[in-house]
Amino acid sequence: MTKVYTTSQGEVRAIGGVNLDVRDREFFGIVGPTGCGKTSLLHIIGRLEAPTTGTVEFVGEQHAKSPVSMVFQDAALMPWRTVEENVPLGAEFRREERSVYKRISRFFLEVVRMLDFAGARPYELSGGMKQKLAIASATRNPGNSKTSGYPLSRV
Helix, strand or coil: CCEEEEECCEEEEECCCCCCCCCCCCCCCCCCCCCCHHHHHHHHHCCCCCEEECCCCCCCCCCCCCEEEEECCCCCCCCCCCCHHHHHHHHHHHHCHHHHHHHHHHHHHHHCCCHCCCCHHHHCHHHHHHHHHHHHHHCCCCEEEEECCCCCCHH
């Protein structure tokens, strides 16, 4: 798979010749210097961008409409909502049953050890806590794969 961007200075090859196999329940990392194409690769895996050549395939049983959930470098949180209300955003966009929102939100906040902050607003959280909240939101989404453009060692 490759990804080439066209800029005012010509073409920039962000990804060249990537071939990656990840097994079920396998954890992997993409490591490299700034500007080497890590985020572009994650965007392609997450279907936010198309590769210039090649494809991304998810083999096996799919448990959701989208096989990927993403945690972005900047936590995409709704500032007017509480921590607990931010977790089920994906479920809301998919128009799932409202009756399960609170129960599921509380479960995933417990997973990331943020249940004590359920009533807080995003502006009251540290950067790491915002990322934990974004991870809880992504984990809540039933996709099979999770990707992150954020260095998780900070979380």
